[in-house]
Amino acid sequence: MPKILIRNARIARPDGSIFEGDLLCQDGVIERIAPQIGSAADETIEADGNLLLPGVIDPQVHFREPGKEYKEDLGSGSRAAVKGGVTSFLEMPNTDPPTTSQAALDDKLRRAAEKCVSNYGFFIGATPDNLDQLNRANPACGIKIFMGASTGSLLVDKAEDLERIFANGSRLIAVHAEDEARIRERRERFKGRGDVAVHSEIRDNECALRATQLALELSKKYRRRLHILHLSTHEEVELLRRDKPAWVTAEVIPNHLLLNVNDYARLGALVQMNPPIRRPEDNASLWAGLRDGAIDFIATDHAPHTLEEKRKPYPQSPAGMPGVETSLPLMLTEMKAGRCTLAEIQKWMCHGPAAAYGIRNKGKILEGWDADLTLVDIEHARPVRNEEMFTKVRWSPFDGRNLAGWPIYTIVGGQVAFDRGKIRDGVHGRPLTFS
Ligand code: DOR
Numbered sequence: 001m002p003k004i005l006i007r008n009a010r011i012a013r014p015d016g017s018i019f020e021g022d023l024l025c026q027d028g029v030i031e032r033i034a035p036q037i038g039s040a041a042d043e044t045i046e047a048d049g050n051l052l053l054p055g056v057i058d059p060q061v062h063f064r065e066p067g068k069e070y071k072e073d074l075g076s077g078s079r080a081a082v083k084g085g086v087t088s089f090l091e092m093p094n095t096d097p098p099t100t101s102q103a104a105l106d107d108k109l110r111r112a113a114e115k116c117v118s119n120y121g122f123f124i125g126a127t128p129d130n131l132d133q134l135n136r137a138n139p140a141c142g143i144k145i146f147m148g149a150s151t152g153s154l155l156v157d158k159a160e161d162l163e164r165i166f167a168n169g170s171r172l173i174a175v176h177a178e179d180e181a182r183i184r185e186r187r188e189r190f191k192g193r194g195d196v197a198v199h200s201e202i203r204d205n206e207c208a209l210r211a212t213q214l215a216l217e218l219s220k221k222y223r224r225r226l227h228i229l230h231l232s233t234h235e236e237v238e239l240l241r242r243d244k245p246a247w248v249t250a251e252v253i254p255n256h257l258l259l260n261v262n263d264y265a266r267l268g269a270l271v272q273m274n275p276p277i278r279r280p281e282d283n284a285s286l287w288a289g290l291r292d293g294a295i296d297f298i299a300t301d302h303a304p305h306t307l308e309e310k311r312k313p314y315p316q317s318p319a320g321m322p323g324v325e326t327s328l329p330l331m332l333t334e335m336k337a338g339r340c341t342l343a344e345i346q347k348w349m350c351h352g353p354a355a356a357y358g359i360r361n362k363g364k365i366l367e368g369w370d371a372d373l374t375l376v377d378i379e380h381a382r383p384v385r386n387e388e389m390f391t392k393v394r395w396s397p398f399d400g401r402n403l404a405g406w407p408i409y410t411i412v413g414g415q416v417a418f419d420r421g422k423i424r425d426g427v428h429g430r431p432l433t434f435s
């Protein structure tokens with residue numbers, strides 16, 4: 001593997017302070033950080049004083065392979081990831097077929113080894129009757145339970161099935177927490193309404209709160225490691241602030257921080273997702289929850305659907321938005337506006353997810369740690385443009401928004417994967433391991 005020298009960077013330390021100097025990558029790890037490194041390298045990257053960050057770990061994406069490769073595949077999803085400074089992702093099991101067995105997991109790992117330019121890990125999906133697979137499938141970052149139905153066929157909504165999964169085994173359970181019974185009842189109640197804004201009324205805050213409460217109760221009863229995916233409501237933040245055992249973590253998505261029901265008027269079904277976008281008050285509570293630790297980190301829930309699909313009338317329009325290539329610039333732009341710090345960004349997007357999933361040696365720029373890095377231009381803002389997106393569906397709900405912090409280079413395991421707008425040939429990510 002080539003020796004890569006990054007010269008004259010503003011290197012982010014884990015505490016958010018800046019070290020001005022050089023960084024040498026060798027054999028996939030950060031070999032040295034020093035004011036000046038003279039040693040000959042195979043390649044030298046002139047950082048010109050730009051900001052060097054640990055590669056982002058995106059702990060929730062949907063890359064659609066196998067089954068829906070016309071929307072995304074593991075290759076295109078991983079290319080979009082590194083364009084956005086994301087060097088590792090954890091992918092969800094609601095593919096077609098779903099990832100509910102060792103054989104399906106092996107198939108994904110095989111495909112990823114061939115195609116992915118970033119590092120990769122996969123969830124195993126829960127069904128009412130695959131308990132044995134859930135606890136044995138390897139390597140898996142955790143078990144995913146859809147407590148409420150979303151894209152795909154996965155659903156575990158019966159109390160006894162949930163209880164059985166929480167009671168048996170010890171690995172992390174990640175929940176999509178929406179109450180299926182309440183969703184169904186409210187879908188009936190709001191039947192006549194065809195405007196997409198009704199989506200947030202059908203799957204209301206109470207839907208999310210009830211499921212989160214149930215998952216939390218089960219987790220406490222069995223002391224089972226629980227992760228609550230895409231927290232979206234004020235009420236859930238309050239609940240976790242009051243009562244979050246040490247073995248529970250929660251995440252939030254930039255969409256739930258930065259979009260709300262007022263965006264339906266302009267963007268329609270483009271901003272339809274599960275759980276839905278909420279009120280501005282929920283945006284504010286989620287920010288507060290992130291800052292005070294009720295919420296631990298950030299994921300994107302990158303969930304691409306084509307524009308053609310999104311143009312179908314509600315409720316045929318599918319739920320989900322792409323996000324993996326915009327999350328870091330979005331958050332760095334928020335940082336520039338004073339909403340958060342560089343230390344928080346690294347905690348929420350790099351070493352926080354690494355710690356939660358037991359991913360070793362990633363998420364901090366330290367000598368001896370993995371050389372997963374992204375060099376970003378924090379000074380100059382550029383708008384998001386649909387036509388520049390690397391995701392196959394080529395759109396973003398943030399089209400037109402001016403963002404700073406776009407990656408210039410992204411390095412995966414000591415290999416330059418993203419180089420000033422282009423993906424380099426011959427780069428391969430590695431499977432993540434979870435301890
Ligand atoms: O909006 C969503 N889209 N939420 C999910 O939970 C699934 C995702 C998808 O896969 O499309």
